[in-house]
Amino acid sequence: MRHLLLAAAFAALLLPAVVAANTEPNAGADGSCDVEAAVRAWADDWRESDAAGLTGDIVFELEVTDTGQAFAVELTRGGDGRIVAAAGDAPATRFKATRAVYCDLASGRMNVLTTMGKAKASDPVPMEVDVGEEYAGGGRVRAELIPAWFRFFTMGAPEVVRFGFGHGREVHGGHAVPLYYGEGLRTAWYGLEPGMHVNSDPSDQSNEFDSIFIVLAGELHARFDGNARVLTRGDSVFVPAGMRHEFWVEQGRGEFLVVMAGEGA
Numbered sequence: 001m002r003h004l005l006l007a008a009a010f011a012a013l014l015l016p017a018v019v020a021a022n023t024e025p026n027a028g029a030d031g032s033c034d035v036e037a038a039v040r041a042w043a044d045d046w047r048e049s050d051a052a053g054l055t056g057d058i059v060f061e062l063e064v065t066d067t068g069q070a071f072a073v074e075l076t077r078g079g080d081g082r083i084v085a086a087a088g089d090a091p092a093t094r095f096k097a098t099r100a101v102y103c104d105l106a107s108g109r110m111n112v113l114t115t116m117g118k119a120k121a122s123d124p125v126p127m128e129v130d131v132g133e134e135y136a137g138g139g140r141v142r143a144e145l146i147p148a149w150f151r152f153f154t155m156g157a158p159e160v161v162r163f164g165f166g167h168g169r170e171v172h173g174g175h176a177v178p179l180y181y182g183e184g185l186r187t188a189w190y191g192l193e194p195g196m197h198v199n200s201d202p203s204d205q206s207n208e209f210d211s212i213f214i215v216l217a218g219e220l221h222a223r224f225d226g227n228a229r230v231l232t233r234g235d236s237v238f239v240p241a242g243m244r245h246e247f248w249v250e251q252g253r254g255e256f257l258v259v260m261a262g263e264g265a
Helices: 006-013 035-045 099-107 112-116 140-153
Strands: 058-064 070-075 081-084 093-097 128-131 169-171 174-182 185-192 210-217 219-224 227-232 236-239 245-248 254-261
Touching (some): 035 070, 035 081, 035 099, 058 140, 070 140, 112 140, 140 174, 185 245
Parallel strands (some): 058 093
Antiparallel strands (some): 058 070, 070 081, 093 128, 174 185, 185 254, 210 236, 210 254, 219 227, 219 245
């Protein structure tokens, strides 16, 4: 197994897949849940369309680090999902998180991409991920595994993604919720409060692909290649590849969506 540094995979998000909080199985209002029941429901919900892009059947292993529970789930290209006995072969992905994190996924408070996102390789994350060696190269993580993670942990079709304050984690200086991550397309919601500054680190301020920022709420202060602008609800900004950009608020809250597209996104 190879520990996947999702900083490289997710950092360009600027910095996934959530259903309404009352539609996931056995999720209590206090965040408690039956993890085994949640895993079984995720497996039962797997369908043939979820396997689009996979080159073969896969196995996910889910470890609950604070209770010692572990589950293996076989997901087929034909749309069958079931809990199986752990085999000797390395799974396509091994997820490692506390019970509370799995409960957050089951309740819809947080999505799986949000639990993994990091700006730097050294940043701690709620969900650690190990990827099988056969998937570690050739772009298979992005092409096959990340879409499969999204579809496995997001029940229903089409997948409903919940975003907003209370559903994200602080990444790149703001509250972040990745909405979707696929080849050539990435989207995320960002929320800002006074004292937060998205892309304050110069090394984070430009991407190799085009981006569009859409302001949903509040008054955002921004700099584009050093030029200051103030943006409000209803404004959208096209930022071409290579243009430096950063955002913050001076009072109240601000929210925006970012859509990144093209080769390298």
